[in-house]
Amino acid sequence: MEVEVSHLESSKKQHVTGASSMRNRVERWTPEEDELLQEAVVQYKAKNWRLRWQKVLNPAIVKGYWTKEEDxxxxxxxxxxxxxxWAAVARCLPGRIGKQCRERWYNQLDPSIKRDPWTEVEDMRLFLAHKRFGSKWSQIxxxxxxxxxxxxxxxxNTHIKKKAFILEEYCRMWNNQQNSSQNEELLGNEAAIKDLLSISE
Structure with a gap:
């Protein structure tokens, strides 16, 4: 199906090219293209392919680095x-879509973002949160x-994942000391996390 969709996209590009060079000529869809389109809509659903076009395939979307002017x-x-x-914001930034604007803000431009070095408490909290939520970064x-x-x-990915075994061992030792098998209580308890980290000292 991927090959068929690719063929359809390629064919449509040819139609667009023809339309731009011969403005008075109306290109017709071939029966083969109609069939491919029907199959694609059935497989990917109407909303799915429309979002795919709007957020990924639309050639008007700017996918490069953000400029200082855009920021x-x-x-x-x-x-x-x-x-x-974010949709309203994107309308004022030609070539950008709402999702791009939201991610740019929350990952780079938001003045509340902390840029100082991570603390041991934050690292442990990240480890515990990942155990609870998995890779749901927004929840973490x-x-x-x-x-x-x-x-x-x-x-x-760069720091915690590779020392997860050690952090897990700290949790096990702390639980033994506290006679507990629960780590959820640690997430919001900075004092308890510091107590846990003191085990390694």
Whole structure:
């Protein structure tokens, strides 16, 4: 099906090219293209392929680095529109979509983002949150105020993941001391986390 969809996309590009060079000529869909389109809609559902086009395949979407001018415009727009109307923000940034604007804000431009080094307490809290939520970075962020989704994900992949075994051992030792098998209580208890970390000293 991927090959068929690719063929359909390629064929449609040819139609667009023909239309741009011969403005008065109306290109007709072939029976083969109609059949491919019907099969694609059945397999991927109407909403699915429409979103795929809007967010990925649309050639008007800008996918490169953000410019300083775009960042400055984003700051101004968020100041006026807030952080709930990303589609409206995107309409003022040609080539960008709401999802891009939201991610740019929460991962880079939000002034509340913490950029100082991670603490041991934050690392342990990230480890415990990942045990509880898995790779649901937005949920984990709610437990680590000031850290962005990208920042949390990168910290996990570059630092915490490779020492998870050691952190798990700390948790086991702490649970033995506390006569407990629950780690959830640690998430919101900084004093308990510090107590746990003292085991390694």
């Amino acid at each position: 400055q415009k984003m700051l101004e727009l968020v100041g006026m529109l807030g952080t709930k109307r 962020c709610s437990i680590l105020p000031g850290r962005s989704e990208n920042g949390v994900k990168n910290r996990w």
